[in-house]
Amino acid sequence: MTPLFPAFPHNRMRRLRRTAALRDLVQENRLSVKDLIWPIFITDVAGADVEVPSMPGVFRKTIEGAVRAAEEAAELGIPALCLFPYTDPAVKTELCEEAWNPENITNRVIREIKKHVPEIAIMTDIALDPYNSLGHDGLVKDGVILNDETVEALVKMALAQAEAGADILGPSDMMDGRIAAMRKAIEDAGYGRDVSILSYSAKFASVYYSPFRDAVGASGALKGDKKTYQMNPGNSDEALRLVARDLAEGADMVMVKPGQPYLDVCRRVKDEFGVPTFAYQVSGEYAMAMAAIRNGWLDHDKVMLESLLGFKRAGCDGVLTYFAPAAARALANRA
Known part of the structure; x- marks a missing residue:
C-alpha cells in the first residue's frame, strides 16, 4: 500500500529531523558491533609480522598475535574473526599442497584461538x-585455471579447516560446483551439524583487491588476471543466479565482494532471497579511506561509521571490515 502524504505545510518532513531524540526514534537502520567480522592476516614467516604498506594500520600477526586479536575481539564484543594467511614462498607450489596441510598456519591458528578464546567464531x-x-585461486595448467581439479583441492582444504575447529568456511575461489562438493564432504566427515558455509557467491573481478594481494603475498606471483572465474563488474543478474546456485548447493550464508561499489547487488540479493547476506569492505576500500583520513581530508570515525551503516541500509546482515576494532570502540563511545 502506497502511503498518502498531505501537502505542505501539513506535511513537513523536517519535523522528525528537528532533534537528536526524534532522529533516533525514526532511524531505519542501525550499526552494531554484532554486525562486524574482523579479517586478520596471519603468518609464521620470520619478520613478516609487519604493517602492510598499502593498508595503513593493518599488521600481519603471528600465532600469538592472532590469539591476542581474538582476545581483543572478545573484549570489544566482535563475534567473529576471519583468517587470511601470508605463506612462506618456499612452501608455495603449483599443486598447492600446503593448503590442506593440517599444520599450515591457518589450521594452527584456528586451534590456538579455540584453545584460548573458544567463544569467538x-x-x-x-x-x-x-x-x-602462480598466484591464482585455482590450479593452473597451460595458463588455464582448472575448475574440477581445483574443487577437489578445495574440498581437502575445507576438511582440514573443519577438523582444526573452524566455525565458518568461506569459499572465495568462485569455481563452479565447489559448494555442493564441500557440503557433501563435510557432511560425510561428520562436521555437518557444526560447520557453516559463508559463500563468496558474488565475487567480482575487481581492482579493489590489490592491497589484499600485497598482504597475503600473492601480488608478485600472479600471472594474468582472474576474469575467467571472478564476476564481470558490469553484471548483477548473474550475481543472483550465483547466489541461487550456492544456496541450492548448501551454503548457509552468502557474500557480495567488494562491498561499497556493489551495494546495489547487496540489496538485490537480500530482497530476492532473504537469507543471511554479508559484504566485504575490501582492502582497496579501506586503503582509500585511510589515505584520505591520513591526509586530513576525511574524519576517521565519521567516514568509517557512515560507510558501514551504508551496508546495513543496503540489506546486509554483517560486514567483513578491517575497521572492525576501531568501529567497535567508536560504537561503544556513542552508547
Missing part, C-alpha cells in the same frame, strides 16, 4: 592463492 578463507606459486 572463526571464519576461514578457502582459495588456493596464498599457497599457489
Whole structure:
C-alpha cells in the first residue's frame, strides 16, 4: 500500500529531523558491533609480522598475535574473526599442497584461538592463492585455471579447516560446483551439524583487491588476471543466479565482494532471497579511506561509521571490515 502524504505545510518532513531524540526514534537502520567480522592476516614467516604498506594500520600477526586479536575481539564484543594467511614462498607450489596441510598456519591458528578464546567464531578463507606459486585461486595448467581439479583441492582444504575447529568456511575461489562438493564432504566427515558455509557467491573481478594481494603475498606471483572465474563488474543478474546456485548447493550464508561499489547487488540479493547476506569492505576500500583520513581530508570515525551503516541500509546482515576494532570502540563511545 502506497502511503498518502498531505501537502505542505501539513506535511513537513523536517519535523522528525528537528532533534537528536526524534532522529533516533525514526532511524531505519542501525550499526552494531554484532554486525562486524574482523579479517586478520596471519603468518609464521620470520619478520613478516609487519604493517602492510598499502593498508595503513593493518599488521600481519603471528600465532600469538592472532590469539591476542581474538582476545581483543572478545573484549570489544566482535563475534567473529576471519583468517587470511601470508605463506612462506618456499612452501608455495603449483599443486598447492600446503593448503590442506593440517599444520599450515591457518589450521594452527584456528586451534590456538579455540584453545584460548573458544567463544569467538572463526571464519576461514578457502582459495588456493596464498599457497599457489602462480598466484591464482585455482590450479593452473597451460595458463588455464582448472575448475574440477581445483574443487577437489578445495574440498581437502575445507576438511582440514573443519577438523582444526573452524566455525565458518568461506569459499572465495568462485569455481563452479565447489559448494555442493564441500557440503557433501563435510557432511560425510561428520562436521555437518557444526560447520557453516559463508559463500563468496558474488565475487567480482575487481581492482579493489590489490592491497589484499600485497598482504597475503600473492601480488608478485600472479600471472594474468582472474576474469575467467571472478564476476564481470558490469553484471548483477548473474550475481543472483550465483547466489541461487550456492544456496541450492548448501551454503548457509552468502557474500557480495567488494562491498561499497556493489551495494546495489547487496540489496538485490537480500530482497530476492532473504537469507543471511554479508559484504566485504575490501582492502582497496579501506586503503582509500585511510589515505584520505591520513591526509586530513576525511574524519576517521565519521567516514568509517557512515560507510558501514551504508551496508546495513543496503540489506546486509554483517560486514567483513578491517575497521572492525576501531568501529567497535567508536560504537561503544556513542552508547
